[in-house]
Amino acid sequence: xxxxxxxxxxxxxxxxxxxxxxxxxxxxxxxxxxxxxxxxxxxxxxxxxxxxxxxxxxxxxxxxxxxxxxxxxxxxxxxxxxxxxxxxxxxxxxxxxxxxxxxxxxxxxxxxxxxxxxxxxxxxxxxxxxxxxxxxxxxxxxxxxxxxxxxxxxxxxxxxxxxxxxxxxxxxxxxxxxxxxxxxxxxxxxxxxxxxxxxxxxxxxxxxxxxxxxxxxxxxxxxxxxxxxxxxxxxxxxxxxxxxxxx
Amino acid sequence: xxxxxxxxxxxxxxxxxxxxxxxxxxxxxxxxxxxxxxxxxxxxxxxxxxxxxxxxxxxxxxxxxxxxxxxxxxxxxxxxxxxxxxxxxxxxxxxxxxxxxxxxxxxxxxxxxxxxxxxxxxxxxxxxxxxxxxx
Numbered sequence: 001x002x003x004x005x006x007x008x009x010x011x012x013x014x015x016x017x018x019x020x021x022x023x024x025x026x027x028x029x030x031x032x033x034x035x036x037x038x039x040x041x042x043x044x045x046x047x048x049x050x051x052x053x054x055x056x057x058x059x060x061x062x063x064x065x066x067x068x069x070x071x072x073x074x075x076x077x078x079x080x081x082x083x084x085x086x087x088x089x090x091x092x093x094x095x096x097x098x099x100x101x102x103x104x105x106x107x108x109x110x111x112x113x114x115x116x117x118x119x120x121x122x123x124x125x126x127x128x129x130x131x132x133x134x135x136x137x138x139x140x141x142x143x144x145x146x147x148x149x150x151x152x153x154x155x156x157x158x159x160x161x162x163x164x165x166x167x168x169x170x171x172x173x174x175x176x177x178x179x180x181x182x183x184x185x186x187x188x189x190x191x192x193x194x195x196x197x198x199x200x201x202x203x204x205x206x207x208x209x210x211x212x213x214x215x216x217x218x219x220x221x222x223x224x225x226x227x228x229x230x231x232x233x234x235x236x237x238x239x240x241x242x243x244x245x246x247x
Numbered sequence: 248x249x250x251x252x253x254x255x256x257x258x259x260x261x262x263x264x265x266x267x268x269x270x271x272x273x274x275x276x277x278x279x280x281x282x283x284x285x286x287x288x289x290x291x292x293x294x295x296x297x298x299x300x301x302x303x304x305x306x307x308x309x310x311x312x313x314x315x316x317x318x319x320x321x322x323x324x325x326x327x328x329x330x331x332x333x334x335x336x337x338x339x340x341x342x343x344x345x346x347x348x349x350x351x352x353x354x355x356x357x358x359x360x361x362x363x364x365x366x367x368x369x370x371x372x373x374x375x376x377x378x379x380x381x382x
Contacts, residue, residue: 094270102277216320216351218313221342221363231344235369238349238362247353 009036058197068190071183079183082176089169096166100159107152114145258283260306265289265296265322266340267314275309275340278367282374293317297325300332312341312348320352327356336377340365 013036020029035042121138124130130138213219222231232238262284266272272289279287288305290296292314300308308326312319319339326332338359339352352360358380359373 091268091270095273098270098273098277214313216312216318217345217348218318218343219345220313222344225344230346232346232349232362235362235365238344238360241346241349242353242360245350245353 071187071190075183076187079180082180086173086176089173093166093169097163100163100166104156104159107156111145111149111152114141114148118142118145257306259286260284261304262287262307262309263290263296263299263305265291265293265308265310265314265319267291267311271311271340275370278370279309281367282371293319293322293325296322300326300335301329305335308335308337310337310339312339312343312352320348320355323352323355323357336381338373338377340370 017029017032118141121134225231225233264272264275276287290299294317310319310322323337326335336358339357340361342363344362349360358377361369361373
């Protein structure tokens, strides 16, 4: 059908109409008349029909892609659990380490205090200024200090092993996070496929596309400082910025 | 403020440490204790901290920015807006590092801004500066 013609009916159409009528093909003649009367509508219907079929096929394809379903119902909940595991393990490690540090502080302070205690007598001894009773007292103090130091350093050594072992979270959380990164990549691919299927181009990112930030621009730790000029690099930058503002 | 042991600073000043992560509260508490502070309390976000501040005679607030519930910046604004609390110095220790945010905090009346990750030395320097300025 040629809708670009100037009049409402072409000579060709008129000839076909006469031919249909002369050869007793009433239904074809009626169809032709309908087409002549409503040329645009029939084109539109054909186009809508085509789109409907495409949409139907697209939806069917999505249903067929069971991976999407698995992603939403299994992999993503699993990833949430995994990330919670990371929080738990890193928190445990931090607390285990701080338990040790907090228990070592007073022990070290106590030893330092006792060393300070024997220091005056020891200095006298080294300068040959000590008398016998003080020397005897010093020997008793040093003896006690040696025993205490031996015991405490052994204790601290075993605590340090606990600190060492608390760092094993890095291996475990590293593996877990790597797996979550793989999942994020897969979800990203699926989303891009979906955008493409619906005719939205994922090829060209929007001009100033940036991740969502929360209230008060909250974003958390900046992991790509070197690619950004809206963030400070370190504490010196903070101090410079504040002093440039007169703070 | 002079934080050396023989300094004139009142080591009994009441400090409130606000952070949603207990490990960070613990780190800050340990560092403050190392500097001689003994009277330290904790809150896990702004909305817990504010009633504590209103109910007790705190002398100093160290707060994170990004917390569920009430954020540190909003806590700072609430402190400055409350006549009975407005005088309390506030130190932000945060991972938030956008220049716009630092300016926002300065305009809201923050006394110090430390960006994470930070060191014990940085904390000490900032405390010195804050209390030196307050005289």
